[in-house]
Amino acid sequence: MAIARRAFRRFSAYRGATFAGVVTNTMFGFVYAAVFVAAHAVAGDIGGFDAVDTATYVFGAQAFLAMTGAHGDREIAERIRTGEIASDLYRPVDFQLWWLSHDMGKAAYQAIFRGIPPFVVGAIVLDLRIPTSPGTWLAFLLAAGLGVVLAFGVRFPANLAAFWMLDARGVVALTALAQVFLAGHIVPLYFMPDGLERVVRLLPFAGITALPVETLLGAHRGLDLAGVYALQLGWIVVLLAAGRSLLTAAQHKLVVHGG
Amino acid sequence: MVGERIRAGLADYRTLAAAKLRSDWQYRAGFVAMFASTVLVTAMDFAGIAVVFTKTPELGGWTFRDVAFLYGVAGVSFGLADFLVGSVEQISPRVRTGVFDMLLIRPVNALVNLTASEFTFRRVGKVAQALVVLVVATAVADIEWTLGRILMLPLTIVSGTVIACATWVITASIAFFTVETQEIANTFTYGGDLATSYPLHIFESWLRVLVTYIVPLVFVSYLPALYILDLETPLALPSWLRFASPLAAVAMVVVARAVWRAGLRHYRSTGS
Amino acid sequence: MAGVVETRDLTKTFTVRAKAGRVRRERREVVAVAGIDLRISSGEMVGYIGPNGAGKSTTIKMMTGVLTPSAGTVRVLGLDPITSRVELVRRIGVVFGQRTQLWWDLPLRDSFDLLRAVYRIDPQRYHANLAAFVDLLDLGPMLDTPVRQLSLGQRMRGELTAALLHDPALVFLDEPTIGLDVVSKHAVRRFLAEMNRDHGTTVVLTTHDLADIEQLCERMVIIDHGRIVHDGPLEEFRIRHGTQRTVVVDLEVEGPPLQVPNTTVVRVDGARQWLSFDRTVTTAAAVVAAVVALRPIRDVAIEEPAVEELVRELYERGGGA
Structure with a gap:
């Protein structure tokens, strides 16, 4: 918790960049919303969602961009490259948990200052669907929280690639790329062709953005919602375990090479 | 005199950009991976458009082929601009740390020096991808080719590239005055690329005003495409505007030149 | 030109x-x-x-x-x-x-x-x-x-x-x-x-x-x-700025700081003593003569301040020339 709080404070130092990010997210939100609304104008409902749902989805997904580090967060990889990672490894707290807490703090900051403002602007200018039932909000907040952990689960192993490669930028960039598309930032998953959509919905990326935002729209309830959580939790367990074994291998390598 | 300066600028650009390419090539694995990710990012943009058209036959009355053509024109223009001068965005850290000084002690135009020194080859990936889309879209679109339309296409690409270049330079010049909001530039450059890939009339009116009158990005693709594809627009725009892209390009160059010079003057009077 | x-x-x-x-x-x-x-x-x-x-x-x-x-x-x-x-x-x-x-x-x-x-x-x-x-x-x-x-x-x-x-x-x-x-x-x-x-x-x-x-x-x-x-x-x-000089004397035997007019002993190390004086007030020759008159000496040296020292003093005075 203390680690998360410190990360929160550290990132609040970048006010200018935050403001600029909000402007960018908002503008992209309006462009994407207009495109999909134009599609709804011809096609009517798509995958059970109407134009207002989709506009809401677009601003929701924009709000998730920064929070889930979809543009390729390389913080850990950079520390590995510069060797600063050594001091992190000697800390008396678990390395993976330390970074997870750090990420949660960062995500909390991004959610409040990068996520909410574009959504509010979108809601003022456009007709968005804001849930009124507290149950929907609760279901959404839990799904969003799991989405942030899941995003960390994906990003952590990609960053650890820096232990084995001189330049891990490519690996991180490609992972982020997959995330942006498969988590539903370019198009909502329900716009995808059916076969593709079915597969994409099973991948971990879907649980990062698409499923939480759809939960906000009230699309997942009851058993369906339980399925969403199960998918998120399942992938979290798998990815954190994968990250952990990679970390062990990396530490072993460090010991062998004498740091 | 002016011609000589332009020739010298181009020669310097070539020299410095080639040096940067050789430097980047020292890190081959990263170079290749970043190149691949650039190609994929741009491919993903187009995949997004293709996906939307799996659910609808048209967008604002435009077919997939029409929008693909629009995307190709906008993508080639913005891609070329990004390739040539997009690295001007590196000005922000340079001004903040004072490294910009090092650009001024060389006998090279400061803008040429900056863009060439930060030249990023992988951005050619965007150009290549958009060019493929443009060629295919031009081939399959049912365009009634007249001499005017044949001439209009290259003229549009050149004007669009110039407009996009100017947009990059203007937005990057913000860094001379304030280091804090430089990323807003991306809204106009990459955001402009995205917005000009779609028919203008599907957007809210304030957004249309923004890309028509504030930053004239509508001249990059939409207006000339109306002429080349022979499409109607629901917007009340004078029809001669379809041919006015070169004029918009000239105007943008004049503005960009003034803003860049004002920025440089400001930097030199405030120091780092 | x-x-x-x-x-x-x-x-x-x-x-x-x-x-x-x-x-x-x-x-x-x-x-x-x-x-x-x-x-x-x-x-x-x-x-x-x-x-x-x-x-x-x-x-x-x-x-x-x-x-x-x-x-x-x-x-x-x-x-x-x-x-x-x-x-x-x-x-x-x-x-x-x-x-x-x-x-x-x-x-x-x-x-x-x-x-x-x-x-x-x-x-x-x-x-x-x-x-x-x-x-x-x-x-x-x-x-x-x-x-x-x-x-x-x-x-x-x-x-x-x-x-x-x-x-x-x-x-x-x-x-x-x-x-x-x-x-x-x-x-x-x-x-x-x-x-x-x-x-x-x-x-x-x-x-x-x-x-x-x-x-x-x-x-x-x-x-x-x-x-x-x-x-x-x-x-x-x-x-202009280096008017302070120092005479370094090695005495035959250790002793208390020397009392020589127009000088101050700035340092004592065993039998060696450092006497600082202002060049515009007295001369090195006068100082050495005064020391010899007081005590037997083995060796003598005159130190000029390093430019570095002078510049530092100048900065410390706040640049007031």
Whole structure:
């Protein structure tokens, strides 16, 4: 918790960049919303969602961009490259948990200052669907929280690639790329062709953005919602375990090479 | 005199950009991976458009082929601009740390020096991808080719590239005055690329005003495409505007030149 | 004859926006350079020194076209550095010791070749110059090494070559010996002295290491709080400001501090004592005579204060000349 709080404070130092990010997210939100609304104008409902749902989805997904580090967060990889990672490894707290807490703090900051403002602007200018039932909000907040952990689960192993490669930028960039598309930032998953959509919905990326935002729209309830959580939790367990074994291998390598 | 300066600028650009390419090539694995990710990012943009058209036959009355053509024109223009001068965005850290000084002690135009020194080859990936889309879209679109339309296409690409270049330079010049909001530039450059890939009339009116009158990005693709594809627009725009892209390009160059010079003057009077 | 550098009342003020309270920001004018009159003639080697924040770099930046003066004028090689920046920098060389102008990831040789293209150096002259520099600075073994792998000393030799390849009439060197070992420092100094002697290159040198100036520069300009507080030969500076001297005596036997008129014992170490005196009040001969009259001595030496010491004292007095 203390680690998360410190990360929160550290990132609040970048006010200018935050403001600029909000402007960018908002503008992209309006462009994407207009495109999909134009599609709804011809096609009517798509995958059970109407134009207002989709506009809401677009601003929701924009709000998730920064929070889930979809543009390729390389913080850990950079520390590995510069060797600063050594001091992190000697800390008396678990390395993976330390970074997870750090990420949660960062995500909390991004959610409040990068996520909410574009959504509010979108809601003022456009007709968005804001849930009124507290149950929907609760279901959404839990799904969003799991989405942030899941995003960390994906990003952590990609960053650890820096232990084995001189330049891990490519690996991180490609992972982020997959995330942006498969988590539903370019198009909502329900716009995808059916076969593709079915597969994409099973991948971990879907649980990062698409499923939480759809939960906000009230699309997942009851058993369906339980399925969403199960998918998120399942992938979290798998990815954190994968990250952990990679970390062990990396530490072993460090010991062998004498740091 | 002016011609000589332009020739010298181009020669310097070539020299410095080639040096940067050789430097980047020292890190081959990263170079290749970043190149691949650039190609994929741009491919993903187009995949997004293709996906939307799996659910609808048209967008604002435009077919997939029409929008693909629009995307190709906008993508080639913005891609070329990004390739040539997009690295001007590196000005922000340079001004903040004072490294910009090092650009001024060389006998090279400061803008040429900056863009060439930060030249990023992988951005050619965007150009290549958009060019493929443009060629295919031009081939399959049912365009009634007249001499005017044949001439209009290259003229549009050149004007669009110039407009996009100017947009990059203007937005990057913000860094001379304030280091804090430089990323807003991306809204106009990459955001402009995205917005000009779609028919203008599907957007809210304030957004249309923004890309028509504030930053004239509508001249990059939409207006000339109306002429080349022979499409109607629901917007009340004078029809001669379809041919006015070169004029918009000239105007943008004049503005960009003034803003860049004002920025440089400001930097030199405030120091780092 | 016109000076290579001529400034008249050269002034630079910066507007600093400081936070005052939560939202309010206060604008404050800070004078970095407060009216400098300087004339440097062709072939001079000038040491330009001052404490941090005295305005050294700001002055150099105004002379190289990086910054616009707030007031006053500056002409370098007869040109206005701002309006004729490109033309001017083609004819001068600049080394900022803390920043590289070499291509970090490319072999050193490539940097030189790139500069040849950018400065449009005639190929024949380029090859002749490069050969001469390789010889003078012993660059041979490192020409094919990427710059990032060079040691600081090697890199500085590369930087000097880069700044001088195009036969500039004038070079500005900002801390060219910072962080270098003794051998590299010596190489840099010897090279600069030779360039000045053989090619008449005018050198303006800012440094924290006064040994650079003692060994190279006839003339020393000291700036503090944006003003010139000394401008003249090094020797003159020593005479004007170095009035304190010290007589060091080794006595036959240890004893209490000596009571000699017009002197103060500043240090005692066994049988050795340090007596400080003001050269304008008494003389070394008088002091030694007085000591000999008091006690038997074994040896005597007279110490002059190092320039470094004098400069530090000058800064501490707040530059009040």
